Amino acid sequence: MFRRLPDAAVTLVTIAVDGLAVSARAGETVAAALLAAGFGAFRTTPASGSSRGPYCMMGVCFDCLVAVDGVGSRQACLVQVREGMRIETQRGRRPVGP
């Protein structure tokens, strides 16, 4: 769906997406890393359960919500990847509480 262009030498980090190891480029957003890894849908909606992925990539549409290191409904397009980060795609509402 999206592919990486040849680029300047980069630092790679590894994140876990739903338990799978995914290689990402240091400095990029979680949304970019997931799209590059072939994830189209990031979540299903609380209202109807339909699939959603990033739409605006600039923090206004809230369609790229994922859980980051256990915190639900973070905007994947506003969070930068970090080595060892754990990402979970979301089904419906985000769980609240311990």
Place this chain on the structure above:
Amino acid sequence: MSGPLLKDSYELAVVGAGPAGMAAATQAAELGIETVVFDEQAMPGGQIYRSMNETPLRDPAILGEAYWRGAALVEAFQRSAAQYVPQATVWTVSREGEIGVSVGGAVRLLRAKRVVLATGALERPFPIGGWTLPGVMTAGAAQILLKSAAMVGSGRVVLAGTGPLLWLLAAQYLRAGGALTAILETTPRGNLGRALAHLPGFLASGYLREGFALLGEVRRRANLVRSVIALRAGGGDRLTDVTYRTAGGLEVTLRADILLLHQGVVPNLNLAVAIGCKHVWNEVQLCFVPVLDAWGQSSVETVAIAGDGGGIAGAVAAEARGHLAALDAACRLGSIDAAARDRLAATHVGALREAQRGRRFLDRLFRPAKRFRLARGRTLVCRCEEVTARQVRDAAALERIGPNQLKAFLRCGMGPCQGRLCGLTVTEMLADAHGVSPDDIGYYRLRPPVKPITVGELASLPKSEADIAAVERS
């Protein structure tokens, strides 16, 4: 430039580090004003100059000259004494200058004597059937992926809509070696005739050469379909096809992996509306714009608005407007007198006038069609709460309702995006249904927090003994 610790008060707070925000902060800091800049992104530049310092793209020619113009601005901002706070979301500003900001999962409240909002623009809603499917994105989103992550759409990529950004992205994709399956142009046929009245200004502007070079570059190398009057994205869990109809009656379905939509940009007004800055409908740009004086001063005493958030005029104009807002702030803070303000403003007033030449022509040429601004049938208007066009129409048929009653009836506009992706559609649909102007309908009433924050973040605020005693039951 950046400091780790936030103070409790500043003379000037700037919200947004795009061209307007960077220029305002640099100018203010130069005049010795204690300035803080909050921005949601990790790096300065806004969306237009996104990743200026660190774009992983190896070939600078892909993004084009207009992008690299921003390098000097970013550099000047980084050298300035303004305190830059990245990855910071401002979720409230009061009329008195109290600011609530979320940084790194914690909330802070602080004060500023004056505030410059430089929140920029966002892409106009493009409500067509299937626009929520994964694989359907905005042209701006694709451009952000290109600038910040050196990524291009692969497989069958379709661009659809109207406006300069659509053409710019097409050219950038082609330069990057990306293939475009089709460009579906929705620009209404009558626009050119209406734009021609403003041709002299356009001819005198820099847009002419840039624009023609861009169009030529794209037309030679892409399958361009003109006069598209209907558009639908198809698929189950993700986009699989795009169906369009032309004014000539041709209906075609294309297989597609990525559909990139664009029909212009509009002011990102949530914070300004929540503060209470007066806005009016602009019938040419088809959006609400704040009421501002020549310096960007809003109807709220402490707040000025600079850049595209004050009405769409582009990055070069935004830079000039940032300077003007900062000079006026300096004057109001007593750092300089009115004579010094006016003297320092002269070059920026000239730059602004120059940058606005040709804007009237572009506004009319790329004015999006009503059929693509008003949604129909089962098309989702509110993406968050999944409210359809039919539901909005049916509610409007019951009685003369406004956008806020629509929230109560349908939850329309009450999801996490807080109307950013449906507000204009709803206002225009209600205005159309009732046969009145969008000014008579108004916009959603917006309240802080203008972006969602968790109760946990709020609870992280420092509390005094008195605060705790005030809410504790004995």
